[in-house]
Amino acid sequence: MSDGGTTDPTVRPNDVAVIGMCGRFPGAGNLAQFWNRLRAGDDMLTTFADAELVAAGVPERLLRNPAYVRRAATLPDAFDFDHEFFGLTSREAKLLDPQQRILLEVAWELLETIGYSGGGGAQAVGVFAGASMNTYLTNVLARSCDPLGYDGTELMIANDKDYLTTRISYKLGLKGPSVNVQTACSTSLVAVHMAVQSLLAGECDVALAGGVSVIANPYPGYVFSEGMILSPDGRCRPFDADGAGTVFGDGVGLVALKRLAEAIEDGDQVLAVVKGSAINNDGSDKIGYTAPSIEGQRAVIAEAQAVADVESDTIGYVEAHGTATVLGDPIEFAALSEAFVEGGARPGRCALGSVKANVGHLAAAAGVAGLIKTVLALRHQEIPGHPNFIRPNPEIDLDDSPFFINTLPMAWPAGETPRRAGVSSFGLGGTNAHVVLEEAPPLPARQAAGDGPRLLAVSARSDAALRGLAGRLADALERADAPGLDDVAYTLRGGRRGHAHRHVVTASDHAGAAAGLRALAEGRSAGRVAAEAAPAVSFLFGEVTVEEFGALAAYLPAVVDTAKRHTGSPDIDAAEASAARLTASQVVATLWTESGVRPAAVGGAGAGEVLAACFAGVLDAADAQALLSWRAGLLDALPEVRPRAPRIPFLSAVVGGELPQARALDPCHWTRDVWEGGRLTEAFADRAGEGAVVLPVGTPSPPVDLTLAADPHLLPVARLLAAAARLWTEGVPVDWSSWSGGQPRRVPLPTQPLERVFSRLEPPTASTGKRGLASEAEPVRAEQAAESRLGGEELKRALAKLWSEALRNEVDRYDLSLFELGGDEMLVVRLTRRIEQALGVPLTAAQLLAHPTIGQLAAWLDQDRPCGHQDRKTDLSRRKLR
Numbered sequence: 001m002s003d004g005g006t007t008d009p010t011v012r013p014n015d016v017a018v019i020g021m022c023g024r025f026p027g028a029g030n031l032a033q034f035w036n037r038l039r040a041g042d043d044m045l046t047t048f049a050d051a052e053l054v055a056a057g058v059p060e061r062l063l064r065n066p067a068y069v070r071r072a073a074t075l076p077d078a079f080d081f082d083h084e085f086f087g088l089t090s091r092e093a094k095l096l097d098p099q100q101r102i103l104l105e106v107a108w109e110l111l112e113t114i115g116y117s118g119g120g121g122a123q124a125v126g127v128f129a130g131a132s133m134n135t136y137l138t139n140v141l142a143r144s145c146d147p148l149g150y151d152g153t154e155l156m157i158a159n160d161k162d163y164l165t166t167r168i169s170y171k172l173g174l175k176g177p178s179v180n181v182q183t184a185c186s187t188s189l190v191a192v193h194m195a196v197q198s199l200l201a202g203e204c205d206v207a208l209a210g211g212v213s214v215i216a217n218p219y220p221g222y223v224f225s226e227g228m229i230l231s232p233d234g235r236c237r238p239f240d241a242d243g244a245g246t247v248f249g250d251g252v253g254l255v256a257l258k259r260l261a262e263a264i265e266d267g268d269q270v271l272a273v274v275k276g277s278a279i280n281n282d283g284s285d286k287i288g289y290t291a292p293s294i295e296g297q298r299a300v301i302a303e304a305q306a307v308a309d310v311e312s313d314t315i316g317y318v319e320a321h322g323t324a325t326v327l328g329d330p331i332e333f334a335a336l337s338e339a340f341v342e343g344g345a346r347p348g349r350c351a352l353g354s355v356k357a358n359v360g361h362l363a364a365a366a367g368v369a370g371l372i373k374t375v376l377a378l379r380h381q382e383i384p385g386h387p388n389f390i391r392p393n394p395e396i397d398l399d400d401s402p403f404f405i406n407t408l409p410m411a412w413p414a415g416e417t418p419r420r421a422g423v424s425s426f427g428l429g430g431t432n433a434h435v436v437l438e439e440a441p442p443l444p445a446r447q448a449a450g451d452g453p454r455l456l457a458v459s460a461r462s463d464a465a466l467r468g469l470a471g472r473l474a475d476a477l478e479r480a481d482a483p484g485l486d487d488v489a490y491t492l493r494g495g496r497r498g499h500a501h502r503h504v505v506t507a508s509d510h511a512g513a514a515a516g517l518r519a520l521a522e523g524r525s526a527g528r529v530a531a532e533a534a535p536a537v538s539f540l541f542g543e544v545t546v547e548e549f550g551a552l553a554a555y556l557p558a559v560v561d562t563a564k565r566h567t568g569s570p571d572i573d574a575a576e577a578s579a580a581r582l583t584a585s586q587v588v589a590t591l592w593t594e595s596g597v598r599p600a601a602v603g604g605a606g607a608g609e610v611l612a613a614c615f616a617g618v619l620d621a622a623d624a625q626a627l628l629s630w631r632a633g634l635l636d637a638l639p640e641v642r643p644r645a646p647r648i649p650f651l652s653a654v655v656g657g658e659l660p661q662a663r664a665l666d667p668c669h670w671t672r673d674v675w676e677g678g679r680l681t682e683a684f685a686d687r688a689g690e691g692a693v694v695l696p697v698g699t700p701s702p703p704v705d706l707t708l709a710a711d712p713h714l715l716p717v718a719r720l721l722a723a724a725a726r727l728w729t730e731g732v733p734v735d736w737s738s739w740s741g742g743q744p745r746r747v748p749l750p751t752q753p754l755e756r757v758f759s760r761l762e763p764p765t766a767s768t769g770k771r772g773l774a775s776e777a778e779p780v781r782a783e784q785a786a787e788s789r790l791g792g793e794e795l796k797r798a799l800a801k802l803w804s805e806a807l808r809n810e811v812d813r814y815d816l817s818l819f820e821l822g823g824d825e826m827l828v829v830r831l832t833r834r835i836e837q838a839l840g841v842p843l844t845a846a847q848l849l850a851h852p853t854i855g856q857l858a859a860w861l862d863q864d865r866p867c868g869h870q871d872r873k874t875d876l877s878r879r880k881l882r
Contacts, residue, residue, distance in 0.1 A: 020256035020271070074250050103210075117172075278307060305422075332424070370424075375437065443745075459502040505520070544697070559588070578628035582628060613646075619670065807822055
């Protein structure tokens, strides 16, 4: 739906849009809180009282240590995780590195926010990200649990960085490049650069880029050591005379990127533009491996500006790496100054800051934290104040440089060029990254939709989450800056994945939409649970009058588009009533099929049966029109018709069920029988009773009482939307792509609340004496099982014990597959071997895969067993998989 945005001469082919951002930072659980605290100049680190430290288990000797720093940059809910939402068992969640859990959640939230969690259609979504060192494995798993109780490969996949991004791609169904990036402190900004390059190379259409850092140490705080990188008092003071070290902490951030021209054309929000980026390495041009290099940093900044094709003097803010270390700050400032002076920057024109002064050093997430802060500053046209700064480091010549440091928030006025900023991130080991950002361009005007009701489709994984989402959306729609209702409806319907618990609100304005959502949130209306397997749909044909068709076409562009494809014209000629009504009914039915709703059967009564016959190919349009005209008294002679066998099952009101082919081919049925009435209700009720859904196409006559039968008292548009809503809530996939009027945009909307629970491996418990998980099933002894010749329910219970032991989680369902319970390919091999040992039967992994539920496996093992397990070894080994 191009609106001319791509012809803008200011949009370069290499411009990349930031179309969304999500993050969690110390003291800020979302980006709104993050921005408010940045504006306030807050130091977001936590200072822990002795009572809190004692409660956390800090030993007395550490509390008495004068070098113990009682401050930390933490995410208080870092171990909370909604494992069920992502299809993981509690056991799997506890094994999984919290960094991987959090990044998975944030990736989902970001896709929801940008309107691509529904899969994005043809959009290939890439993932580029990195994580900090896994301290969960070293400080929690190894100390609190017995690692030998878990398979080594299982531990590796749950905790190794190699599986960070591919797990996201797998769980969220993303098919673009999935690349782990690891360059120490510069990881997440290097990930942004690589994502930009992948987009420009055409490898993906949307890219998620960022990083995560969670320190899972047993106690908060750290012990200061003279000469090391950590701050002596737990405060980070970049570029300040008292800057003596940094503070590492927790945080996560992801940005969504897309080629700018396509973002404008596709109606995405644009938060800022990446004009250019660069990465390099210091090489050996420095005093040591961990030391920074003026030349390396200067070169990467200059290269990024050259790629962006911008002059240094047009950049109004630089988000520095800013570690507040004695060696690092002066070198970074010197590199920045050289690059900017060489680029033509004049003294004192560019503000300088570092988010590390607010949240500490977030290691692998540090660069993306600075990027997010800078995009927010561009959006709000304001530069936050730089906290913890009193006077400059004596090694920094601030007065004669292009930079100044503002300690209070300051407005960012417009200039001769768009507002621009630079973001730096430099990794220990020498990999440097710099990104040049520009404020979002004015978006071209888009055609507005006409007046009328809008359909807002909301869904979530559980009823509680659905109500929570409804409340969040109601709050958003009641705000003064709420997005347009067309944009909201478009984003919810086409940009989000349909979960099991569903509800639809139909409204013509924000107040009505908010009221409908509030009713759901407060329990005054209820959602529905969609069927796991999409139910079959039967089309019930009735008349679509010319007036009704005109009302539909005026509201819904999809009707006009379908009419063009179906008839070659957007208009339905009202001069010949029978022809117009026939065409209108066929267009509306075709609209449904083009929206992905394929009928399993069709039917109708009287004229509706003739209309259905035309759609099913029994009658051609000329014969159907002649019959309708004759019935209306417009023809004197009874027309001669030439029926054919239906292409799809045809339900007849005359026979009260599916029409036999012989009768369908009998012209007398169409010239006489269809007008004599019949058992329409029974025919469709029987079909619906088999799990099908009945969809009205027009108004059936006589009116019938069926699930989706059209209410003749509703206006045509309301009937159509009501049918669409009910189909979707029943679990029928509906392609909404062409249902919106005008040219709507994807807009950021609240996401469904994740139902997070505390998930961490714990020390041994006194009650069980076991490590890690308190409810591990006792193993079945092989000799006992073999001697007992188990069968029936006993065999199922024995298998359930074995599965519980293997999964380390109680299994009480016999109808769920091993994979639905959280198993994987490696567990199949181990479980196969354990069943052989415990039950004394030969079994292969392929046989277990062929019978993946306890019920199926028990039934298969129990076949033809008059002599017990041991007597069937040969037979089992020879049996072929079915």
